[in-house]
Structure formats: C-alpha cells, structure tokens
Amino acid sequence: MPATLSYPGVYIEEIPSGVRTITGVATSITAFIGRAAKGPIDADPDGPVLVNSYGDYERNFGALDPAYPMGYAVRDFYLNGGAQAIIVRLYEGDASKAKANFDITNLTLEAASAGTWANPLRVRIDTQVSDEVAALYGLTKGDLFNVTVRDMTSGAQESFLNVSAKDSPRRVDRVLKAGSSLIRVKDGTLTNAVPAAMSDAPTGKTVWDQDGSSVGVKNKGVDSPALQPGTYEGNADDKTGMYALKKVDLFNLLCIPADTRGGDTDSGVYQQAMAFCVDRRALLIVDAPAAWSSANAITGQNNKALTDLNLNGTAARNAAVFFPRVLESDPARQGQIDTFVPCGIIAGVMARTDTQRGVWKAPAGLDAALNGIQGLSVVLTDGENGQLNPLGVNCLRSFPASGAVVWGSRTLRGSDLLADDYKYIPVRRLALYIEESLFRGTQWVVFEPNDDPLWAQIRLNVGAFMHNLFRQGAFQGKTPQDAYFVKCDSETTTQNDINLGIVNIVVGFAPLKPAEFVVIQLQQMAGQIQT
CATH class of the missing domain: 2.60.40 (Immunoglobulin-like)
Incomplete structure (x- = not known):
C-alpha cells in the first residue's frame, strides 16, 4: 500500500516479484604461480594479472624460456582448451x-x-x-x-x-x-x-644508440634466483605468495609448476595451497614428483612415495594428482624433446570438458585428449594402472588411434580404502560450483525479515537454480524429486535460530558418478530344443 493516501482516486504501486535469479559462476578459471621473465609481481598493486590467451601471457610476462617453466604450463593450458588464467609472478628477494x-x-x-x-x-x-x-x-x-x-x-x-x-x-x-x-x-x-x-x-x-641522442640503462635489472618454499607460501595478511590470489574475485583451479624443469614443487607448498583451495572453493592440480618413474616406485614400501606427499585429511578432497609427466618439444631449444609437468594440460582439459559437457562430467576418457605433447615419460600397462587407480593416482595413458588421454578422475581422497563422499573429481567440482554459486546468489537474504515470506523466496530462487542444473543433466534421477531438494522452513529454522538471526537452507543433490569400470557379460545362446 502507498505510504500516504491523501486524495480520492486510483493509486499505482509496483510490487516486487520475489524472483532473484541465481547465476552460476565460472568453473575453470585457472591460477598459475611461479617465476617469469617480467611482469607485475605478487606484491604489486597490479598483480595478479588475468590473461585471456597465451599471447596475453607473452605480452605481460615474456616469451617461452627454459628458465621459467610456468610459461610452458600456461601455453599447455591454452593448447588444451583453457580460456582464462590468473598469473601470480613470484620474485625471490627484493x-x-x-x-x-x-x-x-x-x-x-x-x-x-x-x-x-x-x-x-x-x-x-x-x-x-x-x-x-x-x-x-x-x-x-x-x-x-x-x-x-x-x-x-x-x-x-x-x-x-x-x-x-x-x-x-x-x-x-x-x-x-x-x-x-x-x-x-x-x-x-x-x-x-x-x-x-x-x-x-x-x-x-632519433638515432637509437648511445651517442647522446638516447640514454641506456644505468643500473641493470636482475632476474629472480630460484624460489624458496617460503616465497610460494607468502603471507596471508600482506597478500603475497599464493595469497596474492586473495586480490582476485574467483579462481577454480590452481597450478603450481615446479620452479625448475625436472624439479618438484615442495610438498609443504602443496599442503598450504590445498588448505587455501578449501577456503576458496577451488581444486589444486598436483604434479607427480620426478622420482615417480614407474608404478612400483609409487606403490613400493606400502605406498611410501604417495604417503610422503602428506596431502591427506578432508582437505585432500580439493586436490588431485596426475602421473606421469609428459614429453613435449621445446621451441626455445630448437624443438628438442624434454619432460614437462602436466598441470597446465590437465587444467586445459578440465576447461574444455566444462565447455563441451559441463562441470559434472569427468575430465577423463577418450575425449580428454592431451594436445601438444609428443608422448608420456612413463608408459603404463593396464595392470600398472590398476595398481594406481585404487590409490587415487590419476594416470595419463596412451592408446592406439586415440593417442594420449587422461585416464583417471579421482581426488586425493579417492582411495578405495577411504570410501569418501568426494572420491571423484566431477562430484567434488560440481559441489564447489553449487556452493560458490549459492554463496554469491543468496547475498540478498542478509538482513531480510526472517519469516515464511523470506523462506518461500529462498526456496523459489534456489530451487530454480537447481532445476536448471537438473535440466542440463547434472544430477541423477528421472524427476526433480529424485535429483535434488531445497528445504527452508520452520523445520530447518527454529524460533531459537530466528532469535539468533540465523536462517538455515538445506540443499541436497544426487551427483552423477563416472563409470570407471565397464563390465560386459557375454553369454552364448543355446539352440531351440523341441519339447
């Protein structure tokens, strides 16, 4: 009703519909952390930098250089279908x-x-x-x-x-x-x-020389020496190191290539990055250590090599490891074949799969081809793959006709022994996508009157978002009732919750899980017998 009715006549008032569309967030914005030849560093006001192509990366951070492996990982990301990358350049020292x-x-x-x-x-x-x-x-x-x-x-x-x-x-x-x-x-x-x-x-x-018509450099620039783990880890309050990503609104995947070709990213850095990914609802892509030269090197001594990563606990739901490394030609070394970490390739495959099929589809299988590589550093057999898959190690395989592909889709909580709810990468990434989308899409609820009209609006808007995912094939079930539910009423929010200023929204979904094992049963039909 209008605030003041002062004269006889007709009053027009616009009534809000209560519809507040929840838009899904991006799913494959990938952050890369490492050294580069040039560009803003993590502590600069201009860093990190969002790039939309490998050309963007070269303009901001320099061309391919064997001294800076991050550039190769970014190149691989775009070769395999990546769209947006966030670059955090680190510098050791002042x-x-x-x-x-x-x-x-x-x-x-x-x-x-x-x-x-x-x-x-x-x-x-x-x-x-x-x-x-x-x-x-x-x-x-x-x-x-x-x-x-x-x-x-x-x-x-x-x-x-x-x-x-x-x-x-x-x-x-x-x-x-x-x-x-x-x-x-x-x-x-x-x-x-x-x-x-x-x-x-x-x-x-102008004649561009040093004869007085132009000035050359007086104090020369210096490149960064090798990075130490503390430089990667940085400081959360100062937003340095990996915490420079606090300056960006959103990232979904995190890659930390080894600082030197053939080297490893420190396991302590991975541990801290994994915890950070939990806070930011992102997935950490872990490169297999260089010492993982065979399946037995991983499973020997009661899986010691895998245990030594120390990437465990529930936070490991937000991380996945891929083995082996890949072989690529290096344009900066006249096309010589060398070994590279696969994190950029994997992130690109995930981005490509998200675009073609959706975040709920496992980024693995014959369609998950590894583009731009010459081979794999270790060729695995089915038996060796069978040793690693139950441990949550995702294998890269090469098959006739289809070439090199991703042949695993488990998180680091994907070991059969753990029986975790988030065993599979697509299930975890779908949950993170829903969480981030609902987190951003329900900000309007804050400070609204906490009663039935608000609860009905929440059910309407969150339900519409979940139903849209159902229509796209993100969930199990033939009907919406089988696929998801949204509950927000007097059962989820009691009077005591209301008194405390709390509204509780319960959202459930039935995720699609990848068909890892296809079993074909073949039976011979007996001839018809007259009786």
Missing part, C-alpha cells in the same frame, strides 16, 4: 631493487618490472612541443617534454607526448603508469624541473 634504471637530468625512470628483460631499453627526451598544447593544460611550453622508449632487441617503441613534471593531467608519472608497459617514473624522483632534452631532433628521426 624486486624493487632489481629494476633497470635510466638516469636523465632531473628525472629518473625505471623499468616497469624487475628483470634483465629491460636492460636493452633506450630512453630519449625531447622538447618538440607547442605553446598551444601547453595552454590547454594551463602550462608553459617550457613545462612540457616528450618521452620515447624503445626495446633495442624487439624494436617495440612507446612514445608519450606533451608530458610534464608539474601537477597537471599530463603529469609524467601518471601518464607512464597508465599507458606504458615498459617504464615508470621511479618513486620519489619526480621534480618540477623539466628534464634536459637529449637532442633537438624530432622524435621520429
């Missing part, structure tokens, strides 16, 4: 002291990020500006100058015209931060003095 510096009279510039990538840069200042442009910004001609930077290796060049050291819309530190991928003004070095021009020649006619 990255602020590892940036190339360029000293110009009254102005010090530095590389946009740490590393030797910036050492071939050349910077030039000129004063080819006009009074008219200066007047637009309330400055004089003498307040403006132009900055040009060129990468002498690739030939890439950036030009920034009519910038100033004075406070204005063209203040040089702000312009470079907003528009340059190569250089920045070093903190604390900006003055109101105009830098002396390197040359009066027009920008387009």
Whole structure:
C-alpha cells in the first residue's frame, strides 16, 4: 500500500516479484604461480594479472624460456582448451631493487618490472612541443617534454607526448603508469624541473644508440634466483605468495609448476595451497614428483612415495594428482624433446570438458585428449594402472588411434580404502560450483525479515537454480524429486535460530558418478530344443 493516501482516486504501486535469479559462476578459471621473465609481481598493486590467451601471457610476462617453466604450463593450458588464467609472478628477494634504471637530468625512470628483460631499453627526451598544447593544460611550453622508449632487441617503441613534471593531467608519472608497459617514473624522483632534452631532433628521426641522442640503462635489472618454499607460501595478511590470489574475485583451479624443469614443487607448498583451495572453493592440480618413474616406485614400501606427499585429511578432497609427466618439444631449444609437468594440460582439459559437457562430467576418457605433447615419460600397462587407480593416482595413458588421454578422475581422497563422499573429481567440482554459486546468489537474504515470506523466496530462487542444473543433466534421477531438494522452513529454522538471526537452507543433490569400470557379460545362446 502507498505510504500516504491523501486524495480520492486510483493509486499505482509496483510490487516486487520475489524472483532473484541465481547465476552460476565460472568453473575453470585457472591460477598459475611461479617465476617469469617480467611482469607485475605478487606484491604489486597490479598483480595478479588475468590473461585471456597465451599471447596475453607473452605480452605481460615474456616469451617461452627454459628458465621459467610456468610459461610452458600456461601455453599447455591454452593448447588444451583453457580460456582464462590468473598469473601470480613470484620474485625471490627484493624486486624493487632489481629494476633497470635510466638516469636523465632531473628525472629518473625505471623499468616497469624487475628483470634483465629491460636492460636493452633506450630512453630519449625531447622538447618538440607547442605553446598551444601547453595552454590547454594551463602550462608553459617550457613545462612540457616528450618521452620515447624503445626495446633495442624487439624494436617495440612507446612514445608519450606533451608530458610534464608539474601537477597537471599530463603529469609524467601518471601518464607512464597508465599507458606504458615498459617504464615508470621511479618513486620519489619526480621534480618540477623539466628534464634536459637529449637532442633537438624530432622524435621520429632519433638515432637509437648511445651517442647522446638516447640514454641506456644505468643500473641493470636482475632476474629472480630460484624460489624458496617460503616465497610460494607468502603471507596471508600482506597478500603475497599464493595469497596474492586473495586480490582476485574467483579462481577454480590452481597450478603450481615446479620452479625448475625436472624439479618438484615442495610438498609443504602443496599442503598450504590445498588448505587455501578449501577456503576458496577451488581444486589444486598436483604434479607427480620426478622420482615417480614407474608404478612400483609409487606403490613400493606400502605406498611410501604417495604417503610422503602428506596431502591427506578432508582437505585432500580439493586436490588431485596426475602421473606421469609428459614429453613435449621445446621451441626455445630448437624443438628438442624434454619432460614437462602436466598441470597446465590437465587444467586445459578440465576447461574444455566444462565447455563441451559441463562441470559434472569427468575430465577423463577418450575425449580428454592431451594436445601438444609428443608422448608420456612413463608408459603404463593396464595392470600398472590398476595398481594406481585404487590409490587415487590419476594416470595419463596412451592408446592406439586415440593417442594420449587422461585416464583417471579421482581426488586425493579417492582411495578405495577411504570410501569418501568426494572420491571423484566431477562430484567434488560440481559441489564447489553449487556452493560458490549459492554463496554469491543468496547475498540478498542478509538482513531480510526472517519469516515464511523470506523462506518461500529462498526456496523459489534456489530451487530454480537447481532445476536448471537438473535440466542440463547434472544430477541423477528421472524427476526433480529424485535429483535434488531445497528445504527452508520452520523445520530447518527454529524460533531459537530466528532469535539468533540465523536462517538455515538445506540443499541436497544426487551427483552423477563416472563409470570407471565397464563390465560386459557375454553369454552364448543355446539352440531351440523341441519339447
């Protein structure tokens, strides 16, 4: 009813429908953590970085380099169907002291990020500006100058015209931060003095050498040494290391490639990452250690190699291990074949399966082909696969005609001995998807009057979301009653709960489980006997 009825007549009032559509979240945004040649590091305000293609990754973090295995994992992700990746670049030591510096009279510039990538840069200042442009910004001609930077290796060049050291819309530190991928003004070095021009020649006619027409690097950039476990683990409060991912809204899969080719990611790092994935409703993809050279190397001494990972407890529902590693040609080494970790490939296969079939489909089988590889580092037989599968180790296999495929879909709680509810990857990922979607889609409930009208709205909206999944084939059952339920009423929320400000919503679903074992029974039919 309108708040005030003051005159005789007809009043129009719009009544809310109570429908608040719950939208499903993304399912395969993959985070990668490791070293790179360049780009924002974990502690920078600009990090982590979302990339939508491998080309994006190269522009931000550098081309393939054997010193940085993360780049190969990201490439494999996109080769196998990945769509979005979040990159956390780590740097061992103080990255602020590892940036190339360029000293110009009254102005010090530095590389946009740490590393030797910036050492071939050349910077030039000129004063080819006009009074008219200066007047637009309330400055004089003498307040403006132009900055040009060129990468002498690739030939890439950036030009920034009519910038100033004075406070204005063209203040040089702000312009470079907003528009340059190569250089920045070093903190604390900006003055109101105009830098002396390197040359009066027009920008387009500059001779790019060190004869005075341009300035080369003074203090060279330094690449990161090998990462230590503590750098991966970082600090949750400072949002460094893996906790830099707290800055991003959502990620679903986490890959931590070994820091060196042929090396291993520290098991302690995996343990902390697994706990972090539980908090963020994500799945950790674990690469098999390099020492896992055969099935017997894993199962020997009462499965000691698997036990030594120390990835156990209920948190292991959010992790899965894949064996063996893969063989690929390395473009950075003239196509030589080498061994690589498979985490990027697996994440790409999951992304591809999500797109084609849905998050409830196991990312395994003949359709789960491993693209871009030359083979597997260990060729497994059916018997060896049979040793590992009951332990929760997912095997990569190669079959005639179909090639290399993912041939396992169990979490690290997938051991037959544990009989866990979340034994299978698709069941766990579907649960995480539902949890995250409902978490985000029911925020409107907070502070609403806690009574029957609210409970009915919750049942309507959550039920619509679950029914949509049922229609897509995400659940078992021929009818909605067999497939899922949503309960929110006086039975789930008692008067005491209401007094405490609590509303309880119970959602159940019947997950689809992969057909791991196909049993074909063949019987010979006896001929018809006359009786």
